[in-house]
Amino acid sequence: MPGDQPDVFLDVPNLSVDEIKLDVQNLEAHIALNARLANLLSLNAGADVGIERVNIQIKGVKAQAQLIVRLDNVAAIIDRTLTTIDRNPQILTRLLDSVDRTVGTVGGVANTAIQPGGVVDRTVGTVGNVANTAIQPGGVVDRTVGTVGGVANNAVGTVGNVAGEALKPGSVLSSTVNSLGQTVQRVVDASGNIVERTLDTSGKVLSSRVVQKAGSR
Known part of the structure; x- marks a missing residue:
């Protein structure tokens, strides 16, 4: 020109x-x-x-x-x-791809968060694992022994297993009081199993369950 x-x-x-x-x-x-x-x-x-x-x-x-x-x-x-x-047709391709990736990213963040293994899933899973571990034998709750009634442990193993004299049949491993005023004890039965039993205020057994078998220790 x-x-x-x-x-x-x-x-x-x-x-x-x-x-x-x-x-x-x-x-x-x-x-x-x-x-x-x-x-x-x-x-x-x-x-x-x-x-x-x-x-x-x-x-x-x-x-x-x-x-x-x-x-x-x-x-x-x-x-x-x-x-x-x-x-250079890649100019338009890259321009359209950038728009597509922007929209895809916004949707992908929310989608990934709610998928199994995503952020939300991992957060809930972690909280659940902590609670689950705490109530398992050898967990935090299991290893915390109450002092109500003057009951004490003779020895505690590294995995939360009670050792020594405390494992004799009839031994009381722990005793606590729940929110209903009931006494919750863990004792060793005649077979060597650790049993959790709930007693009312008069000492009557309301319920019991095996929390750890003798052969698993």
Whole structure:
């Protein structure tokens, strides 16, 4: 494109006036052209002239005028953009992929969080594991021995197993009081099993269960 050709050019090659009287109100000139190519290119160029009111008196006027608006530069920019995309189609592919990945990421975060093994699942699982471990034989609760009634342990193993004299049949390993005022004891029965039994305030056994068999120690 020749450098001496402007996009908008007003040419008045010949003008002669014997007498001219001109009254113009609200003369506006705009250059505008809206050209858009996806999200890659947006251009505004063009020409727009508006006059609200003109009062002109001319005597003996000879004039020539030419208004030239060239859009070759705009067309060249669009052409270069299309040519670049045509030669490098991965530009559009990457642009569309970036949008797809953005939407996919938002949905993927929530989906992954609620899937098995996700953040929510692991959090609940961890809390459950802690509670489950605590109530298992040898867990935190099992290893915490109450002192109500003056019962004491003779010895405690590294895995929470009671050793020595405490494992004799009839030995009371622990004694606590629950929220209902009932006494919860762990004792060794005649077979060597550790039994958890619940007693009322009069000492009557309400329930009992084996929490650790003799052969598992």
